[in-house]
Amino acid sequence: MKIILFCLLSVLCQAQHFLPQPEVVLPKKGEFTFNAETTFFAENKTGEDALSPLLHKINQLSGVSIPKVQAKRENQIQVTVDYSLPQEAYTLDISSDKILIKASGYSGFFYAVQTLIQAVPVDRSTRLVQIPALWIKDAPRFAYRGVMLDVARHFYSVEYIKRLLDVISAFKLNTFHWHLTDDQGWRIEIKKYPKLTEIGSIRKRTLLGHTEEAGYEEKPYGGFYTQDQIREVVKYAASKNITVIPEIEMPGHAKAALAAYPELGCTGGPYEVWTGWGVEENIFCPTEQTFQFLEGVLEEVVDLFPSAYIHIGGDEAPKVTWKQSAYCQDLIKREGLKDENELQSYFIKRISTFLVSKGRRIIGWDEIMEGGTPEGATVMSWRGTEHGYKAAKEGHKVIMSPTSHFYLDYYQGPKEMEPLANGSLLPLEKVYSFDLEEAENILGVQGNLWTEYIRTEAQVEYMLFPRILAVAELGWSKKKTGYSDFALRVYERLKQWPDLRASSSYLNVKFKVVQEDGLKLALIPSVPLGTIKYKSPGELWGGAKTYEGPIPLKGEQEIEAALFMGEERSKIYRTKYVPSLVTGLTYSYGQTPRREVYKGLLTDGQRGDIKNFDEWVGFEGKDANIYLELKDVQKVKKLVLGVLVEEGSWIKMPALVNVYGSKDGQKYESLGSTTPISKEGAGEVLVKLKRKKVKYIKVEAKNAGPWPVGHAFEGLPTWVFLDEISLE
Incomplete structure (x- = not known):
C-alpha cells in the first residue's frame, strides 16, 4: 500500500510541473517507455506534422527513432481525429502500452504534443525515456494568448524571432504581436515607399539610459525586415500554431515615417528619426495624401500577413500639431467634429473602413475609444482594465494588456541587481496575480515587451522569461493553483530549457x-x-x-x-534600515493614493529609488495628505520627505510641502513649510519645524497641477510620488 501511494504521489508531483496547468490531470498506474520497438500511427498528415517535435525530442534524448506504420498496435503513439473537441482542445491517454492523442485539428494535436514533451522527466540518469501514465483533458480559457515584441526601438534578427516563437509556442501562447514601426525606426519593407527603410529605418544615435543625462551611443542604428523575411517568419509561426499580427503605428509614433516623407506631417518638416524615448509630438496629418500613403502601406501589409487582425496603434498621439494646423481645424468644422479627439476617431475609422474592405479588422490601443470606437474594432486595453471592460460592455472585442501586470519591460527585482529597465517593478508574482473578471467579449491576454532599454537578444529572453509564462498560464488555465505552486512549476519547467537566458529574479x-x-x-x-x-x-x-x-x-x-x-x-x-521617530508606525491618508504596492511603505525605514516606481506611493491629480500618530508626545525639529521627479513619466515635484502638528489629533497648527526646487530623480525635501511638542503629524504635499496650455498633454493630470518620511 505504501509503495502504491508513493507511486501515485510521484505521478501527481510530476503532473504539477506542467505549464500551463492542464484542465484535468488524472494519474494512472505505470508508465510508457520509448524503445526500439515503438512506432507511431497518425490518421492524417496534420496529426503526423504535429507529432514531429516529440519524435525529434525522443531521438535527441534516447537515440530511438520512431517510425510511422499504417495500423494501430501496442507500444505505439496513436494520433486520431475527434471532431467533437473544440479548436486547440485535446485529450491525452498515456498507458503502459500506448499513447493516444485526440484533437479536432492541428492546433489541438500541436498542444497535446507540447504537453507530452513536458511530461518527459528532465532529471534522468540514463538514456531511457519514460512518461508516467496519465489521462489529460485540456482546452484553453481564452482564444487569444499573446506576446508583443517591439522591434522599432531595438532590432532583432529573423533567426532570433524564430527561436522566440519556438519557446513561446511550447507554453501554448498563440499570437505574436510584431511592433514594426515607431518614432525610432521603421522595420518593414514597403516597396511602394522605399524611403521608409532607406531613411526611416536608421536613427543617427541611440540614447543609453532613461534621460539625456545618460548620454548617447554616437553611431547610426538601424535594420529592417525584407518582405521575403517576413513571409518566412509568418510561415514558420504557423507551423507553431502562432498567428503573427503586425502593428503599423498611426496617427502617433510616426516620426520615422515622417522623416522619410515629411509632407505627411502637419508642419512639413524637416523631421529626423527620433533618438529619444517617450512620446514625440509630430504625428501624421489627416490629409488625403496621408490616407493614400497609409492605404498603400497597408495594401502590402495585408498581402504579407494573413492574420484576421491588423494592429494600427492609435495610442499616445499628442494633438499639438493638429491644434495648430489650419487644415486640421477646417477639417474638424467640415466633418462636424467636436475636437481633436474626435478627429483622431475620424482618422481611425477611415483606416478601419479601408481594412474592412480588404477582409480584415483592426486592433488598436485603448485610445481608439476616445471620440468613439470604430465599429468592429478590437480594443487592446493597456491603461489599466477599466477601458477594456467598458469596451466589452459596448460590444467590442477586447484584449487585456494592462501596464500594471503585463508590461514586461519593467524591473523584475531591485534596480541595483537588474539590467537597465523601465521604471516600475513587476515581479513574476505580480504578473501571476492578475485577476481577470469573466466578461463577454474578452478575447484574452497579452504580455508586452517594449525595448528602449533592451539592446540584445539575450536581454529579450531575460525580460520575457519567466514572466511571460505567467501570461501563458493566465490565458490558458481556467483555475489558478496558487503562486507557490506556479513558481515551483516555473522552476522545474525552465530546467527543460537550459540554454534559455531566463531571469532568476523570481528566486528572491x-x-x-x-x-x-x-x-x-x-x-x-x-x-x-x-x-x-x-x-x-x-x-x-x-x-x-x-x-x-x-x-x-x-x-x-x-x-x-x-x-x-x-x-x-x-x-x-x-x-539598509534607517530609523526615525515614525519608523514602523501606521498612518492614514486624506485621499487614497492611486498607486501603493503595500501598506507601511512610507515608514518602513527604507528609501525608494528612481528605477523602481513601486517603492513609491503615487497620487494622481491631487494633493497628498498623510496623518501619523506618534507613540508619545515629542518635541520635533525637522521632517524629511522622500520625493521622486520624472517628468517624462508625468511625475512632478510637489509645488509646496506643509507640515502640521497637533496634541489631540483635532486641531492642527503649522510647524513648517517649504517650496521645493524641482530636480529630476529621487531626492528629499527638508522641512525645518518649529520646536513644539506634538502627538500627531500631518504632511501635505501639494500637486503641481495639470500640464499647462500648449504642452503636448495640456490639461491632463500630473503625479506626486512620495517615499520615506523621516522625523526628528
Whole structure:
C-alpha cells in the first residue's frame, strides 16, 4: 500500500510541473517507455506534422527513432481525429502500452504534443525515456494568448524571432504581436515607399539610459525586415500554431515615417528619426495624401500577413500639431467634429473602413475609444482594465494588456541587481496575480515587451522569461493553483530549457519591517524552495545564519540575504534600515493614493529609488495628505520627505510641502513649510519645524497641477510620488 501511494504521489508531483496547468490531470498506474520497438500511427498528415517535435525530442534524448506504420498496435503513439473537441482542445491517454492523442485539428494535436514533451522527466540518469501514465483533458480559457515584441526601438534578427516563437509556442501562447514601426525606426519593407527603410529605418544615435543625462551611443542604428523575411517568419509561426499580427503605428509614433516623407506631417518638416524615448509630438496629418500613403502601406501589409487582425496603434498621439494646423481645424468644422479627439476617431475609422474592405479588422490601443470606437474594432486595453471592460460592455472585442501586470519591460527585482529597465517593478508574482473578471467579449491576454532599454537578444529572453509564462498560464488555465505552486512549476519547467537566458529574479528574498515585540525585520522567500541565509556586509557566507524568524532591529542596520536551494544560490539581496521617530508606525491618508504596492511603505525605514516606481506611493491629480500618530508626545525639529521627479513619466515635484502638528489629533497648527526646487530623480525635501511638542503629524504635499496650455498633454493630470518620511 505504501509503495502504491508513493507511486501515485510521484505521478501527481510530476503532473504539477506542467505549464500551463492542464484542465484535468488524472494519474494512472505505470508508465510508457520509448524503445526500439515503438512506432507511431497518425490518421492524417496534420496529426503526423504535429507529432514531429516529440519524435525529434525522443531521438535527441534516447537515440530511438520512431517510425510511422499504417495500423494501430501496442507500444505505439496513436494520433486520431475527434471532431467533437473544440479548436486547440485535446485529450491525452498515456498507458503502459500506448499513447493516444485526440484533437479536432492541428492546433489541438500541436498542444497535446507540447504537453507530452513536458511530461518527459528532465532529471534522468540514463538514456531511457519514460512518461508516467496519465489521462489529460485540456482546452484553453481564452482564444487569444499573446506576446508583443517591439522591434522599432531595438532590432532583432529573423533567426532570433524564430527561436522566440519556438519557446513561446511550447507554453501554448498563440499570437505574436510584431511592433514594426515607431518614432525610432521603421522595420518593414514597403516597396511602394522605399524611403521608409532607406531613411526611416536608421536613427543617427541611440540614447543609453532613461534621460539625456545618460548620454548617447554616437553611431547610426538601424535594420529592417525584407518582405521575403517576413513571409518566412509568418510561415514558420504557423507551423507553431502562432498567428503573427503586425502593428503599423498611426496617427502617433510616426516620426520615422515622417522623416522619410515629411509632407505627411502637419508642419512639413524637416523631421529626423527620433533618438529619444517617450512620446514625440509630430504625428501624421489627416490629409488625403496621408490616407493614400497609409492605404498603400497597408495594401502590402495585408498581402504579407494573413492574420484576421491588423494592429494600427492609435495610442499616445499628442494633438499639438493638429491644434495648430489650419487644415486640421477646417477639417474638424467640415466633418462636424467636436475636437481633436474626435478627429483622431475620424482618422481611425477611415483606416478601419479601408481594412474592412480588404477582409480584415483592426486592433488598436485603448485610445481608439476616445471620440468613439470604430465599429468592429478590437480594443487592446493597456491603461489599466477599466477601458477594456467598458469596451466589452459596448460590444467590442477586447484584449487585456494592462501596464500594471503585463508590461514586461519593467524591473523584475531591485534596480541595483537588474539590467537597465523601465521604471516600475513587476515581479513574476505580480504578473501571476492578475485577476481577470469573466466578461463577454474578452478575447484574452497579452504580455508586452517594449525595448528602449533592451539592446540584445539575450536581454529579450531575460525580460520575457519567466514572466511571460505567467501570461501563458493566465490565458490558458481556467483555475489558478496558487503562486507557490506556479513558481515551483516555473522552476522545474525552465530546467527543460537550459540554454534559455531566463531571469532568476523570481528566486528572491523580500524585506519587511514588522511590529512583533518591537520593530523587527522579516525575510520573506518568494518561492517555497530552499532556505534563507543572512549576514552583515563583509562577512563570509560560510558564517551566515539560517533565517528562522523576524530579526530584531536596533538602530541603523544593513543586512544581506539569499535563498539557497542545495548548492544553488539566488542573487544576494540587501537592505539598509534607517530609523526615525515614525519608523514602523501606521498612518492614514486624506485621499487614497492611486498607486501603493503595500501598506507601511512610507515608514518602513527604507528609501525608494528612481528605477523602481513601486517603492513609491503615487497620487494622481491631487494633493497628498498623510496623518501619523506618534507613540508619545515629542518635541520635533525637522521632517524629511522622500520625493521622486520624472517628468517624462508625468511625475512632478510637489509645488509646496506643509507640515502640521497637533496634541489631540483635532486641531492642527503649522510647524513648517517649504517650496521645493524641482530636480529630476529621487531626492528629499527638508522641512525645518518649529520646536513644539506634538502627538500627531500631518504632511501635505501639494500637486503641481495639470500640464499647462500648449504642452503636448495640456490639461491632463500630473503625479506626486512620495517615499520615506523621516522625523526628528
